[in-house]
Amino acid sequence: MLKGKNVIVTGAAKGIGKAIALAFAKEGCNIVLNYHSHLDEETVKEIEDYGVICKPVQGDVSDFAFAADMIKEVKKELGSIDVLVNNAGITKDMLLMRMTEEQFDDVINTNLKGTFNMIRHVSNVMLKQRSGAIINMASVVGINGNIGQANYAASKAGIIGLTKSTAKELASRGITCNAIAPGYVETDMTAVLKEDVQNAILSAIPLKRGGKVEDIARAVVFLAENDYITGQVLNVDGGMVM
Template sequence: MKNEAKVVAITGSSRGIGRAIAVTFAKAGYDLILNGRQTVDPELITEIETIGRQCVFVQGDVTDETTATQIVATAFERFERLDVVVNNAGITKDKLLMAMSAADFKAVVDVNLMGTFNVTQVAFTKMLRQRSGCIINLASVIGQHGNAGQANYAASKAGIIGLTKSVAKEGAKRHVRCNAIAPGMIATDMTAVLKPAMTDAILAQIPLNRFGEPEEVASAALFLAENQYVTGQVLTVDGGMTI
């Protein structure tokens, strides 16, 4: 019997924003394909199953084309459909440009941009055939405005924005949409390591005077998945930081 529930695949879904997106989509009635480089947290699986949704975990690195193929193939093998892909997997290797090695630059671009491309290309092909689908890419305000010490991260996220707009134009005639989310400072493991003085300096730049929560990015992703008339857009979720 063909699966009637919508299906979402989320990369980098083991923790932080990716985990919040998984739970938010489960609560909205989606079945899930989860992905991460490390073993999934059993508590996440339990939480999703308690909500009443099904989920499958595909372990692997999105820089590997085989992993990208497996994520998409698993959706069709298990659920016979794929409605939404959220490209969330990403890393940082922050250094000032003069101290940044080519390896530092390439590592971030490979995961953030090439990983997004790998999964998008496989999913996009399937979605064109089914004449429906939505791809959501996690960009960043850094990709829109740049930041000292993050040339590699900024380049990768700016690339994601360009990729998003191009995919949106290519997919529109077959009802395949593609959008991006540009989070600002979100309370995750990445921001938890900031020193108090740095945190205070950043908060001074945010009109809402707080970091965002992963669930607030997740609700933006669900909006983009559900609104059928939004494509090629970058939704900034930053508390007014870039006003």
């Protein structure tokens, strides 16, 4: 069903984004692999080993003009954009009363505005195609909030609202838009947490374990395949939020 489709994944250099790119490549999709600062050449090779095209694109999705240029170039080179996965995101955690304006703005600009920028420009392509799937990376923190992550929680809650509005606006042209809300996922970002912090998080998860990046990737592929699901937030969290 997905074989031969063209997929853009933002923030795909490592972690969840890389796993998503590899999952789509395994399905036979061509991958546009967006990254911000550094990309291991081995990642491109891993994707190409599935016999698909891998087009690396360096740039910051929070830049409105960059997002427009990337979409335009991909459309010109590949002919269509069938799936957009908005995965690019950052954290700059700090207690609310100590959080700087810069820390708040940086997280909102990358996570929320970056997602808007990509949707804004890809929608023109998908509307003309009368098809497409958009999957945005939210978080359980955007549903429940979290101490020390007011900026991150606000950005992810905003993504949920953006997802539902996009789904309503684009549905008449056969375009779906959904969000994934990961819980505690084992990545380089979570590996630096102190053991007692990790244990406290795991104790709050009914399945008593962290998620793998592949768990998130499989959920993204599922939403891309199913064209009768739209406007939904799928929690992939081991039962943290229920």
